[in-house]
Amino acid sequence: MGNMSAPYVIRGSVSLPEAELMWRFSRSSGPGGQHVNTSDSQVELRFDLARTEALPPVWKERALERLSGRLVDGVVTVRASEHRSQWRNRETAAVRLASLLAEATAPPPRPRRPTRIPRGINERRLREKKQRSEVKRGRTGRGWT
Numbered sequence: 516m517g518n519m520s521a522p523y524v525i526r527g528s529v530s531l532p533e534a535e536l537m538w539r540f541s542r543s544s545g546p547g548g549q550h551v552n553t554s555d556s557q558v559e560l561r562f563d564l565a566r567t568e569a570l571p572p573v574w575k576e577r578a579l580e581r582l583s584g585r586l587v588d589g590v591v592t593v594r595a596s597e598h599r600s601q602w603r604n605r606e607t608a609a610v611r612l613a614s615l616l617a618e619a620t621a622p623p624p625r626p627r628r629p630t631r632i633p634r635g636i637n638e639r640r641l642r643e644k645k646q647r648s649e650v651k652r653g654r655t656g657r658g659w660t
Contacts, residue, residue: 523613525570526620531613532569537561540601557596558604560612565589574620581619591615 522530540555564570564578564586585591593615595608 523609525613525616529570529574531562531609531616532567535562535567535569536609536612537563538605554601556599556601556604557594558601558608560593560595560605560608561590562593562612562616563590564616570616570620577621578616578619582615 522533524530537560539559539561541557541559542555564575564582566589567575570578579586579589582591591612593608593612595604595611597607598604
C-alpha cells in the first residue's frame with residue numbers, strides 16, 4: 516500500500532503525524548459476493564490524543580475537553596467502511612479524523628453582542644397582532660341575528 520496520498524492538515528501547518536496513527540482492518544458488514552468474505556476493507560483509525568506531541572498544548576486541551584465523550588483512554592477512533600476498497604476507506608477515515616480534530620481544536624466563537632430590537636419592527640409586530648385580533652373578533656356570531 517505505501518504511505519497515504521498526502522499529509523492530512525488539521526489547521527495551518529499542523530497535520531496528522533503518520534507515525535502516531537494506528538490502523539486496524541476488518542471485514543465490512545453488509546451484502547456482497549464471494550470477494551467480501553476474503554477482503555478486510557473496513558478501516559478503523561485510532562489516534563492517541565492524550566499522548567500526542569503533534570498538537571500545540573492549547574489545541575490539545577481544547578480537543579480533549581470537546582471530544583471527551585468520544586475518547587476511550589485518551590484515544591479517538593474513526594471507522595470507515597463505505598467503499599469497497601481498503602485504500603479508499605483509509606483515505607476517508609484519515610480525512611474524517613483530520614476534520615474532527617480541526618473542529619475540536621477550533622477557537623471558541625466570539626460571544627454575541629446583544630443588540631436592541633428596532634422600534635419600527637416592534638411597532639409593526641404589534642400592529643399586525645392588532646389586525647389579526649380584529650379579524651378573529653369579526654368571526655364571532657354576535658351581531659348575526
